Amino acid sequence: MAVDGQKASGMARAWAAAAEIDAEQVRLHRRIGSGGFAEVFLGTVRGKEVAVKRLLGDFLGGGSGADNDGRPLHPAAAKAQRDFEREVAMLARMRHPSLVGFVGVVRRPLCLVTEFCSRGSLFDVIRRFRKPRAPPGSSPEALSAELAAPLAASAAARDAGEPSYGWDVGLGWSARLRLAVDVASCVAYLHGQTPVVMHRDLKSLNVLVTSDWRARVADLGLARLRGGTGSVLGSVAGGGAGAAAAAGSTGGSLYTQQVGSFHWMPPEVIAGGRYAEQADAFSFGVILWELAMGTTPYAGMTPVAVAYAVLHRG
Ligand SMILES: Nc1ncnc2c1ncn2[C@@H]1O[C@H](COP(=O)(O)OP(=O)(O)O)[C@@H](O)[C@H]1O
């Protein structure tokens, strides 16, 4: 494990050397997001707005599984560090119009600097723009009047529970389709790499939306290379925020570990079976469902109940 950490960190250094940003050049303005291990800030670098992701305090350290004094970290913190170094390394070596743009890396503490996507995550966008669906049988006039209504749903509607006829997303179908195609083209790019890159945590929370309504796939923290024996990145799999416990060891070039979040996770991953990049296709399908329905399948259920429902009802 330690060896993988060292190799991952070596790669992060090699690949990101050209994109190193001096800590003094980065101004942090406000926190715009956080997950289990990291927090994200809106910042500026040389006058340009950027997003700055860094590990949460408990997981910060000197990198490669050690604290600033070189002492070994708690295993969970060491793993968070390795995943983060791997994320930086992956993003630094890949470019695609729908992959969140890599700006650079701050060395200490390790920060990933990416393009700032001003509309936030697709998850948030869907909730900001959704409104109760019109009851069946509404006249076409009523429906088109509703669709022409101001896009932003009121705060009251946002805070209300599930409406009786479900949600509609107050975004035109062409905008929704373009967002979906953006995500699909980025996933196709990842799967087209040699060896294949599996995202493994594809969900609306990890899709960002730019000011001009384009999607950017982000958060490669759980992404792994498939196959490639001897491949540094492909040799370790692990859990993430909201993930179930590891289900076993890696099986050849396929994975048998549960990572990501249950709402977007295919049954074979939940069941601890072997899976490959097709798992991302399932997660993409859930994103399509969100774009159409304005909510997440099995929303509001506990993780265990979601896992059970996906296994038994799909
Ligand atoms: N480049 C960015 N532009 C705008 N918001 C971002 C950006 N990167 C992250 N965020 C926000 O921060 C949240 C967490 O970022 P993410 O990279 O998914 O971190 P984690 O690994 O903690 O899940 C996202 O869901 C989004 O709301």
Ligand SMILES: [Mg+2]
């Ligand atoms: Mg995330």
